Amino acid sequence: MxxxxxxxxxxxxxxxxxxxxxxxxxxxxxxxxxxxxxxxxxxxxxxxxxxxxxxxxxxxxxxxxxxxxxxxxxxxxxxxxxxxxxxxxxxxxxxxxxxxxxxxxxxxxxxxxxxxxxxxxxxxxxxxxxxxxxxxxxxxxxxxxxxxxxxxxxxxxxxxxxxxxxxxxxxxxxxxRGSLTGRLTVQGKQGHIAYPHLADNPCHRIVPLLQALIAEPLDAGSEHFQPSSLQIASIDVGNPATNVIPAQARAVFNVRFNDHWTGASLEAWIRERLAQVDQGWELDVRVSGExxxxxxxxxxxxxxxxxxxxxxxxxxxxxxxxxxxxxxxxxxxxxxxxxxxxxxxxxxxxxxxxxxxxxxxxxxxxxxxxxxxxx
Structure with missing residues (x-):
């Protein structure tokens, strides 16, 4: 068979x-x-x-x-x-x-x-x-x-x-465990890398945003589940040049979460952490399973x-x-x-x-x- x-x-x-x-x-x-x-x-x-x-x-x-x-x-x-x-x-x-x-x-x-x-x-x-x-x-x-x-x-x-x-x-x-995928986008202003005061570098802004998400453990696990894990899957700017500040930076991360969280409570925590660092970001969230x-x-x-x-x-x-x-x-x-x-x-x-x-x-x-x- x-x-x-x-x-x-x-x-x-x-x-x-x-x-x-x-x-x-x-x-x-x-x-x-x-x-x-x-x-x-x-x-x-x-x-x-x-x-x-x-x-x-x-x-x-x-x-x-x-x-x-x-x-x-x-x-x-x-x-x-x-x-x-x-x-x-x-x-x-x-x-x-x-x-x-x-x-x-x-x-x-x-x-x-x-x-x-x-x-x-x-x-x-x-x-x-x-x-x-x-x-x-x-x-x-x-x-x-x-x-x-x-x-x-x-x-x-x-x-x-x-x-x-x-x-x-x-x-x-x-x-x-549940699975949440977040797509974080930071808009900046393109410019010559030698004149940063005339541009807005989104790379410099996305780094502390991501650091805020991974700085501390989400939890210590529970009776039947290991600790929740937030992992950054990619950071992209689509910039082949070495003398150009890009206009946009993007990152994708995934969280495998235990029964301390729901998709909704985890998304709220993520948005709160990001807001404490910077206001200029966009976040798209998809929960594929609780x-x-x-x-x-x-x-x-x-x-x-x-x-x-x-x-x-x-x-x-x-x-x-x-x-x-x-x-x-x-x-x-x-x-x-x-x-x-x-x-x-x-x-x-x-x-x-x-x-x-x-x-x-x-x-x-x-x-x-x-x-x-x-x-």
């Missing part, structure tokens, strides 16, 4: 045949599948898949994405990145780790569970988007809104992102126990790393993340151990057993 999914060239926003393949497999298992294409002005249309088996509670959902990042230079790969190659126990290809292996593992886990129990006393669903690696506008968020309009309730959700740093069983994600936490409880325990039973490792319950579509799901359902080892995701020669995919399928099957046998 993983190899077949990799052979679908589903680079965001292309569907590439991946959702067609999943729909075929899931309908054979009895799922009712709905394709949900969404588009918005200025963005590419994206196809999504909602598949559901059964009715009522408990409703367990597996969420993920079939879209992948571009492979880069094909000649740098050992194999065709979309050939779906099994070599010396390794599955090689774009999306093997992030996250076609996990999607395949969930489908086979459901098949194995159904073969054992016949039917589930509740419902199982898959929410699969083609817009996670892109702008995340026409994907999971819009599917969730569509479900809410229909009165569909999800009781628990597992996202198959590659959460393990080194070995399968290392880590379960129970939350994520910080969230699914406190350790039944869902995290079910996943962690399934991982330990299969691998012998007790996984760390972590909130590290970047953002994922779990940032949208958390508003509708408790959500945790567990998938494959992510060492090679987005890299040339992306790969995972075939045995890990098999083990992951068994872990997902154990999760289903705990959810439905207990229920």
């Amino acid at each position: 993983t190899l077949r999914l990799i052979r679908c060239p589903s680079v965001t926003p292309a569907e590439g045949g991946a959702l067609d393949l999943l729909q075929q497999e899931l309908e054979a298992l009895g799922f009712v599948c709905t394709r949900l294409p969404f588009e918005e002005a200025g963005t590419a249309p994206v196809d999504n898949l909602w598949a559901k088996l059964g009715e009522g509670a408990p409703h367990f959902c597996f969420a993920g994405h079939t879209d992948v990042v571009p492979p880069g230079e094909a000649e740098a790969w050992e194999v065709d990145p979309f050939a779906g190659t099994l070599r010396e126990g390794q599955v090689i290809g774009r999306g093997a780790a992030d996250m076609k292996g996990a999607i395949a593992a969930f489908v086979t886990a459901v098949a194995a569970h159904l073969a054992r129990v016949g039917e589930v006393p509740g419902s199982i669903s898959l929410l699969i988007t083609g817009d996670e690696e892109g702008p995340s506008i026409n994907g999971t968020r819009k599917v969730l809104e569509w479900l809410a309009e229909r009165g569909e309730r999800i009781d628990a959700c597992l996202v198959g992102e590659p959460t393990n740093p080194l070995e399968l069983g290392d880590m379960v994600k129970i939350g994520r 910080c969230f936490l699914t406190p350790p409880g039944p869902l995290a325990e079910a996943v962690a126990q399934a991982v330990e039973n299969e691998t012998g490792r007790k996984p760390e319950l972590s909130t590290s790393g970047g953002t994922s579509d779990a940032r949208f799901i958390r508003a509708y359902s408790p959500v945790v993340e567990f998938g494959l080892v992510g060492q090679t995701m987005h890299q040339v020669n992306e790969r995972v151990a075939a045995g890990d995919i098999v083990a992951l399928s068994r872990i997902y099957e154990r999760v289903l057993e705990r959810v439905f046998d207990a229920g």
Whole structure:
């Protein structure tokens, strides 16, 4: 299943045949599948898949994405990145780790569970988007809104992102930090560098503004989160000359913030700090995701126990790393993340151990057993 999914060239926003393949497999298992294409002005249309088996509670959902990042230079790969190659126990290809292996593992886990129990006393669903690696506008968020309009309730959700740093069983994600990107612009007056009194150097003004943002830690962290981090990503003036004071200076920074902050409170803090230094600046802020936490409880325990039973490792319950579509799901359902080892995701020669995919399928099957046998 993983190899077949990799052979679908589903680079965001292309569907590439991946959702067609999943729909075929899931309908054979009895799922009712709905394709949900969404588009918005200025963005590419994206196809999504909602598949559901059964009715009522408990409703367990597996969420993920079939879209992948571009492979880069094909000649740098050992194999065709979309050939779906099994070599010396390794599955090689774009999306093997992030996250076609996990999607395949969930489908086979459901098949194995159904073969054992016949039917589930509740419902199982898959929410699969083609817009996670892109702008995340026409994907999971819009599917969730569509479900809410229909009165569909999800009781628990597992996202198959590659959460393990080194070995399968290392880590379960129970939350994520929020992400805020700021674009700071300072307007000046261009002039000859030998006559600074006739100009207004925006470089000299943007430096203390940025220093004010990084001078002190944002916080010391919290029970489940590491300290918030403000990092400057770029400082640009677009000036190739050495004897010209530029007319404008720009900087981009990103803040990964914990549960001491919301996007709104963090933006207010940033604007206050900048205003204490200088009034002549412009700031554009985008919050791509709020910080969230699914406190350790039944869902995290079910996943962690399934991982330990299969691998012998007790996984760390972590909130590290970047953002994922779990940032949208958390508003509708408790959500945790567990998938494959992510060492090679987005890299040339992306790969995972075939045995890990098999083990992951068994872990997902154990999760289903705990959810439905207990229920």
